[in-house]
Amino acid sequence: MLRSLIAALMLCLPVAATAETADPVEAVITGLILPGFERLEARSAGLDAAAQADCNPEAPALRSAYNAAFDAWVQVSHLRFGPTEENDRAFSLAYWPDRKGFTPKVLSQLLKAQDPAIHDPESFAHLSIAGRGFYGMEFLLYDTRFRDPPEYACALIRASAHDIALTTAAIAKDWHSDYAHKVLHPGTENSPYQTQEEVVQELYKAFTTGLQFTLETRLGRPLGTFDRPRPNRAEAWRSGRSLHNIALSLSSLHENALLLSTGHPKMGVQLDAGFDAADEALSRIKDPIFADLSDPSAWLRADVLRQSIDLIRDQQSANLGGELGVAAGFNALDGD
DSSP, rough: HHHHHHHHHHHSSSHHHHHHHOOHHHHIIIIIIIHHHHHHHHHHHHHHHHHHHHHHTTTTHHHHHHHHHHHHHHHTTTOOOOGGGGHHHHHHHOOOTTTHHHHHHHEEEEEEEHGGGGHHHHHTTSSSGGGGEEEEEEHHHHHHOOSSSSHHHHHHHHHHHHHHHHHHHHHHHHHHIIHHHHHTTTTTTTTOSSSSHHHHHHHHHHHHHHHHHHIIIIIHHHHHHSSSSSSGGTTTTTTTTTTOOOOHHHHHHHHHHHTTTTTTTHHHHHHHHHHHHHHHHTTTTTOOTTTTTTTTHHHHHHHHHHHHHHHHHIIIIIIHHHEEEEEOOEEEETTO
């Protein structure tokens, strides 16, 4: 089932750019980044509309719209540069991992105080990022502790959905209005990049950082150790998305890597082999939220996936960097 899901996700990601250009930068921009953020904007608008129509946290249409928008975010969540970093937009959409439990604390405080800030979009945007975005909404939709008082909880759901829609629209607008041009034309006025190599370095770093985050955080946190697994640390387990998010991330990273390898067909074959092995390992995992990791056989199946992703990072990813003439460099996850 999961292999079919990954194949379907791959088809959703545009690849036409590879047939039209031998430039990996243009391929990534036109084949992944621009359509990816357009999709996120559209699905977030759908989430906003669904919340305004019915704020019942168990409403099927609302939950469906939420999951569709969350899917779109996961597919671009590794692209942490430029518009996503402006005004901490990415953090306001995705404050996770939340190691100190700030998200439920912020939401509890809002509900208890019935803070009127949620009724004004600008004021809501200045609230703690821990209570905003997809992970904040997950508590509101899937955790019954955050439903009282009902009228305020309803308004908070609507405010959260609207905030996500505004944030994702701003990211998409910035990419289309000027940032894509800046990336495609390094060395020109207002571009933060002086050379093509700097741009390739940025795109490659985004890919490797995304791979590292999926390996060490999305999978590594719940996996823990053989003697001490930590399934309660899995991402988005309340909404049943933990394994699904890994599948989405791997699918998008696979496509990202293939677009970066434009002009290097042998590298594409290597990348396919590495990601196919990871897909096979992922398809053998049975529990969608890793709740069965206390079972040694379940833990070992998850560890095979970890080893498969680690192999992509150590071999295929490193080889891709060599073909592109760049190294991953330092990223925000180093030293965590």
